[in-house]
Amino acid sequence: MLTKVKTKAGHRLQILNEEGELTAEAKNYPMMSNDQILESFKYMQMSRIADEWAVSLNRQGRMPTYAPNKGQEANSMGSFMALRKDDWVVPAFREMAGMLQRGLPLSQLYLYWLGNEMGSCYDVEKFHMLPIAVPLSSQTLHAVGLSFADKYKKTDRVSLTFIGDGATSEGDFYEAMNFAGAWKTPTIFFIQNNQWAISTPTSQQTAVKVLADKAVAAGIEGVQVDGNDLFAVYAATKLAADNARKNNVPSLIEGFTYRLGAHTTADDPTRYREEKDVLPWIAKDPLIRLEKYILNNHLMTSDEIESLRLELTKSVKAAFNKAEAHDAPTLLDTFQYTYKEMPELLKEQMELIGQNGKEEL
Protein backbone atom coordinates (compact mmCIF):
# COMPACT_ATOMS: atom_id res chain seq x y z
CA MET A 1 0.00 0.00 0.00
CA LEU A 2 1.12 3.50 -0.70
CA THR A 3 0.05 4.64 2.76
CA LYS A 4 3.61 3.86 3.87
CA VAL A 5 4.70 6.93 1.92
CA LYS A 6 3.57 10.14 3.60
CA THR A 7 1.87 12.68 1.35
CA LYS A 8 2.60 15.63 3.62
CA ALA A 9 4.86 18.39 2.27
CA GLY A 10 8.41 17.75 3.43
CA HIS A 11 7.90 13.98 3.39
CA ARG A 12 9.17 13.33 -0.07
CA LEU A 13 10.34 9.73 -0.35
CA GLN A 14 14.07 9.43 -1.02
CA ILE A 15 15.96 6.14 -1.15
CA LEU A 16 19.09 7.09 -3.12
CA ASN A 17 20.64 10.36 -2.00
CA GLU A 18 22.81 12.77 -4.00
CA GLU A 19 25.97 11.01 -2.81
CA GLY A 20 24.75 7.77 -4.38
CA GLU A 21 24.09 6.23 -0.94
CA LEU A 22 20.97 4.47 0.29
CA THR A 23 18.96 6.38 2.89
CA ALA A 24 17.53 4.86 6.07
CA GLU A 25 14.19 4.49 4.23
CA ALA A 26 15.66 1.93 1.82
CA LYS A 27 15.02 -1.13 3.98
CA ASN A 28 11.27 -0.41 4.12
CA TYR A 29 10.67 -0.43 0.38
CA PRO A 30 10.86 -2.74 -2.65
CA MET A 31 14.26 -2.52 -4.33
CA MET A 32 15.44 -3.25 -7.87
CA SER A 33 17.79 -6.17 -8.54
CA ASN A 34 21.34 -5.35 -9.66
CA ASP A 35 20.42 -6.41 -13.20
CA GLN A 36 17.52 -3.96 -13.19
CA ILE A 37 19.81 -1.20 -11.88
CA LEU A 38 22.26 -1.77 -14.72
CA GLU A 39 19.49 -1.95 -17.30
CA SER A 40 18.08 1.34 -15.98
CA PHE A 41 21.49 2.98 -16.09
CA LYS A 42 21.92 1.92 -19.71
CA TYR A 43 18.59 3.36 -20.87
CA MET A 44 18.89 6.54 -18.81
CA GLN A 45 22.34 7.07 -20.28
CA MET A 46 21.05 6.35 -23.78
CA SER A 47 18.22 8.83 -23.30
CA ARG A 48 20.68 11.49 -22.10
CA ILE A 49 22.96 10.99 -25.11
CA ALA A 50 19.99 10.94 -27.50
CA ASP A 51 18.75 14.14 -25.92
CA GLU A 52 22.03 15.97 -26.23
CA TRP A 53 22.44 14.77 -29.80
CA ALA A 54 18.93 15.97 -30.71
CA VAL A 55 19.63 19.44 -29.28
CA SER A 56 22.92 19.61 -31.16
CA LEU A 57 21.21 18.51 -34.41
CA ASN A 58 18.61 21.22 -33.89
CA ARG A 59 21.42 23.78 -33.88
CA GLN A 60 22.65 22.28 -37.15
CA GLY A 61 19.18 22.61 -38.66
CA ARG A 62 18.65 18.86 -38.90
CA MET A 63 16.10 18.47 -36.07
CA PRO A 64 12.97 20.61 -35.71
CA THR A 65 11.52 21.45 -32.28
CA TYR A 66 12.57 18.89 -29.68
CA ALA A 67 11.55 18.55 -26.00
CA PRO A 68 14.52 17.45 -23.86
CA ASN A 69 14.31 14.98 -20.96
CA LYS A 70 17.59 16.05 -19.35
CA GLY A 71 17.46 15.66 -15.56
CA GLN A 72 14.09 13.87 -15.54
CA GLU A 73 15.15 10.41 -16.75
CA ALA A 74 14.63 8.61 -13.41
CA ASN A 75 10.88 9.26 -13.51
CA SER A 76 10.04 7.22 -16.56
CA MET A 77 12.84 4.74 -15.93
CA GLY A 78 11.96 3.84 -12.33
CA SER A 79 8.26 3.58 -13.02
CA PHE A 80 8.54 1.54 -16.23
CA MET A 81 10.87 -0.88 -14.42
CA ALA A 82 8.22 -1.46 -11.75
CA LEU A 83 5.69 -2.72 -14.32
CA ARG A 84 5.15 -5.92 -16.22
CA LYS A 85 5.80 -5.66 -19.94
CA ASP A 86 2.11 -6.28 -20.67
CA ASP A 87 0.95 -3.41 -18.46
CA TRP A 88 -0.15 -0.39 -20.46
CA VAL A 89 1.94 2.76 -20.57
CA VAL A 90 0.41 6.00 -21.81
CA PRO A 91 3.17 8.57 -22.09
CA ALA A 92 3.17 12.35 -22.42
CA PHE A 93 6.34 13.61 -24.13
CA ARG A 94 9.31 13.38 -21.71
CA GLU A 95 9.46 9.63 -21.11
CA MET A 96 12.24 8.65 -23.48
CA ALA A 97 14.29 6.42 -21.12
CA GLY A 98 11.26 4.29 -20.24
CA MET A 99 10.05 4.10 -23.83
CA LEU A 100 13.44 2.81 -24.95
CA GLN A 101 13.44 0.21 -22.19
CA ARG A 102 10.05 -1.00 -23.47
CA GLY A 103 11.84 -1.84 -26.68
CA LEU A 104 10.71 1.03 -28.89
CA PRO A 105 13.58 1.76 -31.31
CA LEU A 106 15.17 5.17 -30.83
CA SER A 107 14.83 5.76 -34.59
CA GLN A 108 11.05 5.63 -34.10
CA LEU A 109 11.18 8.33 -31.42
CA TYR A 110 13.51 10.46 -33.52
CA LEU A 111 11.11 10.07 -36.44
CA TYR A 112 8.37 11.54 -34.26
CA TRP A 113 10.53 14.53 -33.29
CA LEU A 114 11.51 14.98 -36.93
CA GLY A 115 7.85 15.82 -37.44
CA ASN A 116 7.06 12.63 -39.33
CA GLU A 117 3.68 11.22 -38.24
CA MET A 118 5.00 7.74 -38.93
CA GLY A 119 6.89 8.16 -35.64
CA SER A 120 3.57 7.51 -33.90
CA CYS A 121 2.66 4.64 -36.20
CA TYR A 122 3.73 1.42 -34.50
CA ASP A 123 2.17 -1.71 -33.08
CA VAL A 124 0.88 -0.43 -29.74
CA GLU A 125 -0.32 -3.91 -28.77
CA LYS A 126 3.22 -5.23 -29.15
CA PHE A 127 4.76 -2.63 -26.86
CA HIS A 128 1.65 -2.11 -24.71
CA MET A 129 2.39 1.56 -25.03
CA LEU A 130 0.58 4.40 -26.76
CA PRO A 131 2.55 6.96 -28.77
CA ILE A 132 3.78 10.32 -27.43
CA ALA A 133 0.90 12.69 -26.56
CA VAL A 134 1.39 16.44 -26.75
CA PRO A 135 -2.25 17.64 -26.26
CA LEU A 136 -1.79 18.20 -22.54
CA SER A 137 -3.57 15.74 -20.25
CA SER A 138 -5.65 14.10 -23.00
CA GLN A 139 -3.57 10.96 -22.48
CA THR A 140 -4.73 10.54 -18.87
CA LEU A 141 -8.25 9.83 -20.12
CA HIS A 142 -6.93 7.25 -22.56
CA ALA A 143 -5.11 5.51 -19.72
CA VAL A 144 -8.25 5.33 -17.61
CA GLY A 145 -10.13 3.94 -20.61
CA LEU A 146 -7.53 1.21 -21.05
CA SER A 147 -7.67 0.39 -17.35
CA PHE A 148 -11.44 0.31 -17.38
CA ALA A 149 -11.36 -2.15 -20.29
CA ASP A 150 -8.82 -4.33 -18.51
CA LYS A 151 -10.91 -4.37 -15.35
CA TYR A 152 -13.99 -5.25 -17.41
CA LYS A 153 -12.12 -8.08 -19.12
CA LYS A 154 -10.84 -9.22 -15.71
CA THR A 155 -7.17 -9.13 -16.69
CA ASP A 156 -4.75 -8.12 -13.96
CA ARG A 157 -3.05 -5.45 -16.04
CA VAL A 158 -2.46 -1.93 -14.81
CA SER A 159 -2.04 1.31 -16.77
CA LEU A 160 0.57 3.94 -16.06
CA THR A 161 0.21 7.43 -17.48
CA PHE A 162 2.41 10.52 -17.33
CA ILE A 163 1.60 14.19 -17.09
CA GLY A 164 3.54 17.42 -16.46
CA ASP A 165 2.94 19.75 -13.50
CA GLY A 166 1.33 22.44 -15.67
CA ALA A 167 -0.98 19.94 -17.35
CA THR A 168 -2.43 18.98 -13.96
CA SER A 169 -4.35 22.29 -14.21
CA GLU A 170 -6.29 20.88 -17.18
CA GLY A 171 -9.86 19.64 -16.72
CA ASP A 172 -9.03 16.34 -18.42
CA PHE A 173 -6.71 15.44 -15.55
CA TYR A 174 -9.39 15.93 -12.88
CA GLU A 175 -11.96 14.07 -14.97
CA ALA A 176 -9.59 11.17 -15.50
CA MET A 177 -8.72 10.92 -11.80
CA ASN A 178 -12.32 11.30 -10.77
CA PHE A 179 -13.43 8.50 -13.12
CA ALA A 180 -10.58 6.28 -11.92
CA GLY A 181 -11.53 6.90 -8.29
CA ALA A 182 -15.25 6.40 -8.83
CA TRP A 183 -14.91 3.28 -10.99
CA LYS A 184 -11.86 1.92 -9.19
CA THR A 185 -9.73 1.42 -12.26
CA PRO A 186 -6.17 0.05 -11.94
CA THR A 187 -4.55 3.29 -13.11
CA ILE A 188 -1.36 4.97 -11.92
CA PHE A 189 -1.11 8.69 -12.66
CA PHE A 190 2.48 9.89 -12.66
CA ILE A 191 3.19 13.62 -12.49
CA GLN A 192 6.63 14.65 -13.67
CA ASN A 193 6.80 17.85 -11.65
CA ASN A 194 9.75 19.57 -13.30
CA GLN A 195 8.57 22.83 -11.68
CA TRP A 196 8.03 24.66 -14.96
CA ALA A 197 5.33 24.73 -17.63
CA ILE A 198 7.35 26.49 -20.33
CA SER A 199 7.97 29.82 -18.49
CA THR A 200 5.24 29.41 -15.83
CA PRO A 201 6.51 28.16 -12.45
CA THR A 202 4.32 25.72 -10.51
CA SER A 203 3.68 28.41 -7.87
CA GLN A 204 1.78 30.46 -10.47
CA GLN A 205 -0.02 27.40 -11.79
CA THR A 206 -1.78 26.21 -8.63
CA ALA A 207 -2.21 27.10 -4.95
CA VAL A 208 -1.67 23.50 -3.87
CA LYS A 209 1.73 23.00 -2.20
CA VAL A 210 2.18 19.33 -3.09
CA LEU A 211 0.74 18.25 -6.44
CA ALA A 212 0.23 14.71 -5.12
CA ASP A 213 -2.45 16.18 -2.84
CA LYS A 214 -4.64 16.68 -5.92
CA ALA A 215 -5.43 12.97 -5.45
CA VAL A 216 -7.47 13.79 -2.36
CA ALA A 217 -10.30 15.31 -4.41
CA ALA A 218 -10.61 12.06 -6.37
CA GLY A 219 -10.58 9.96 -3.22
CA ILE A 220 -7.39 8.18 -4.20
CA GLU A 221 -3.95 7.96 -2.62
CA GLY A 222 -1.24 10.38 -3.66
CA VAL A 223 2.46 10.39 -2.82
CA GLN A 224 5.40 12.60 -3.60
CA VAL A 225 8.81 11.08 -4.27
CA ASP A 226 12.21 12.46 -5.20
CA GLY A 227 11.88 12.26 -8.97
CA ASN A 228 15.65 12.32 -9.40
CA ASP A 229 15.92 9.14 -7.37
CA LEU A 230 15.47 6.03 -9.51
CA PHE A 231 14.93 3.79 -6.47
CA ALA A 232 12.23 5.97 -4.88
CA VAL A 233 10.32 6.18 -8.16
CA TYR A 234 10.61 2.41 -8.58
CA ALA A 235 9.48 1.67 -5.02
CA ALA A 236 6.41 3.95 -5.15
CA THR A 237 5.35 2.63 -8.56
CA LYS A 238 5.85 -0.99 -7.49
CA LEU A 239 3.61 -0.46 -4.45
CA ALA A 240 1.04 1.37 -6.56
CA ALA A 241 1.11 -1.31 -9.28
CA ASP A 242 0.76 -4.19 -6.80
CA ASN A 243 -2.21 -2.46 -5.20
CA ALA A 244 -3.81 -1.68 -8.57
CA ARG A 245 -3.30 -5.25 -9.79
CA LYS A 246 -4.67 -6.94 -6.67
CA ASN A 247 -7.36 -4.50 -5.59
CA ASN A 248 -8.23 -2.37 -8.65
CA VAL A 249 -7.07 0.74 -6.83
CA PRO A 250 -5.84 3.83 -8.71
CA SER A 251 -3.17 6.13 -7.30
CA LEU A 252 -1.16 9.24 -8.02
CA ILE A 253 2.61 9.58 -7.79
CA GLU A 254 4.37 12.92 -8.07
CA GLY A 255 8.03 12.78 -9.03
CA PHE A 256 9.55 16.03 -7.82
CA THR A 257 12.23 16.83 -10.36
CA TYR A 258 13.67 19.66 -12.44
CA ARG A 259 13.86 20.42 -16.13
CA LEU A 260 17.58 21.01 -16.61
CA GLY A 261 17.22 21.96 -20.25
CA ALA A 262 14.93 24.28 -22.16
CA HIS A 263 11.20 23.48 -22.47
CA THR A 264 11.92 22.73 -26.12
CA THR A 265 14.63 23.77 -28.51
CA ALA A 266 12.35 26.72 -29.43
CA ASP A 267 12.56 28.08 -25.86
CA ASP A 268 15.21 30.19 -24.09
CA PRO A 269 14.94 29.57 -20.32
CA THR A 270 17.55 32.25 -19.49
CA ARG A 271 14.76 34.77 -20.12
CA TYR A 272 12.69 33.58 -17.17
CA ARG A 273 14.93 31.70 -14.71
CA GLU A 274 18.33 32.42 -13.21
CA GLU A 275 21.41 30.26 -13.38
CA LYS A 276 21.71 30.29 -9.57
CA ASP A 277 18.36 28.46 -9.38
CA VAL A 278 19.43 25.83 -11.89
CA LEU A 279 22.87 25.04 -10.39
CA PRO A 280 21.67 23.11 -7.29
CA TRP A 281 19.68 20.84 -9.59
CA ILE A 282 22.75 19.95 -11.61
CA ALA A 283 24.14 18.43 -8.40
CA LYS A 284 20.90 16.47 -7.97
CA ASP A 285 21.19 14.93 -11.46
CA PRO A 286 19.66 11.42 -11.37
CA LEU A 287 22.38 9.97 -13.57
CA ILE A 288 25.25 11.28 -11.44
CA ARG A 289 23.89 9.72 -8.27
CA LEU A 290 23.11 6.43 -9.99
CA GLU A 291 26.61 6.28 -11.42
CA LYS A 292 28.04 6.89 -7.93
CA TYR A 293 25.90 4.04 -6.57
CA ILE A 294 27.06 1.72 -9.35
CA LEU A 295 30.72 2.55 -8.75
CA ASN A 296 30.43 2.39 -4.93
CA ASN A 297 28.85 -1.03 -5.18
CA HIS A 298 31.25 -2.31 -7.85
CA LEU A 299 28.49 -3.07 -10.35
CA MET A 300 30.62 -1.53 -13.13
CA THR A 301 34.07 0.05 -13.38
CA SER A 302 34.71 3.58 -14.71
CA ASP A 303 36.24 2.04 -17.85
CA GLU A 304 33.15 -0.07 -18.45
CA ILE A 305 30.94 3.00 -18.05
CA GLU A 306 33.09 4.90 -20.53
CA SER A 307 32.88 2.07 -23.11
CA LEU A 308 29.12 1.89 -22.61
CA ARG A 309 28.86 5.62 -23.34
CA LEU A 310 30.92 5.26 -26.52
CA GLU A 311 28.85 2.32 -27.70
CA LEU A 312 25.58 4.14 -26.96
CA THR A 313 26.79 7.29 -28.73
CA LYS A 314 27.39 5.23 -31.87
CA SER A 315 23.96 3.61 -31.73
CA VAL A 316 22.25 6.96 -31.04
CA LYS A 317 23.84 8.52 -34.13
CA ALA A 318 22.94 5.49 -36.25
CA ALA A 319 19.32 5.70 -35.00
CA PHE A 320 19.09 9.34 -36.01
CA ASN A 321 20.55 8.66 -39.45
CA LYS A 322 17.98 5.91 -39.96
CA ALA A 323 15.12 8.23 -39.01
CA GLU A 324 16.47 11.02 -41.20
CA ALA A 325 16.63 8.67 -44.20
CA HIS A 326 12.96 7.69 -43.75
CA ASP A 327 10.50 8.64 -46.51
CA ALA A 328 8.88 12.03 -45.99
CA PRO A 329 5.24 11.99 -44.88
CA THR A 330 2.64 12.40 -47.61
CA LEU A 331 -0.67 14.22 -47.64
CA LEU A 332 -2.32 10.82 -47.97
CA ASP A 333 -1.13 9.94 -44.44
CA THR A 334 -3.42 12.62 -43.00
CA PHE A 335 -6.39 10.74 -44.41
CA GLN A 336 -5.16 7.23 -43.73
CA TYR A 337 -4.38 7.39 -40.04
CA THR A 338 -7.13 9.53 -38.58
CA TYR A 339 -9.82 6.83 -38.40
CA LYS A 340 -9.64 3.04 -38.30
CA GLU A 341 -12.24 2.99 -41.09
CA MET A 342 -12.32 6.09 -43.25
CA PRO A 343 -15.70 7.89 -43.17
CA GLU A 344 -17.38 8.62 -46.54
CA LEU A 345 -16.87 12.38 -46.23
CA LEU A 346 -13.15 11.94 -45.78
CA LYS A 347 -12.98 9.48 -48.70
CA GLU A 348 -14.62 12.10 -50.92
CA GLN A 349 -12.13 14.76 -49.83
CA MET A 350 -9.22 12.42 -50.46
CA GLU A 351 -10.49 11.65 -53.96
CA LEU A 352 -10.97 15.35 -54.64
CA ILE A 353 -7.38 16.10 -53.71
CA GLY A 354 -6.27 13.15 -55.85
CA GLN A 355 -8.02 14.68 -58.87
CA ASN A 356 -6.05 17.89 -58.34
CA GLY A 357 -2.79 16.16 -58.96
CA LYS A 358 -1.57 12.79 -57.75
CA GLU A 359 1.91 14.13 -57.12
CA GLU A 360 0.57 16.20 -54.22
CA LEU A 361 -0.42 13.03 -52.38
Ligand SMILES: Cc1ncc(C[n+]2csc(CCOP(=O)(O)OP(=O)(O)O)c2C)c(N)n1
Ligand atom coordinates in the same frame (compact mmCIF):
# COMPACT_ATOMS: atom_id res chain seq x y z
C1 LIG B 1 -4.12 21.32 -24.40
C2 LIG B 1 -2.81 21.98 -24.66
N1 LIG B 1 -2.64 23.28 -24.34
C3 LIG B 1 -1.46 23.90 -24.59
C4 LIG B 1 -0.41 23.21 -25.15
C5 LIG B 1 0.92 23.91 -25.44
N2 LIG B 1 1.94 23.42 -24.49
C6 LIG B 1 2.78 22.44 -24.82
S1 LIG B 1 3.77 21.99 -23.56
C7 LIG B 1 3.09 23.15 -22.55
C8 LIG B 1 3.55 23.27 -21.11
C9 LIG B 1 3.41 21.98 -20.39
O1 LIG B 1 3.95 22.09 -19.10
P1 LIG B 1 3.95 20.85 -18.13
O2 LIG B 1 2.62 20.18 -18.14
O3 LIG B 1 4.46 21.30 -16.82
O4 LIG B 1 4.95 19.82 -18.81
P2 LIG B 1 6.48 20.01 -19.22
O5 LIG B 1 6.48 20.58 -20.62
O6 LIG B 1 7.12 20.92 -18.24
O7 LIG B 1 7.04 18.64 -19.20
C10 LIG B 1 2.09 23.86 -23.20
C11 LIG B 1 1.30 24.94 -22.58
C12 LIG B 1 -0.65 21.86 -25.49
N3 LIG B 1 0.33 21.09 -26.02
N4 LIG B 1 -1.83 21.27 -25.22
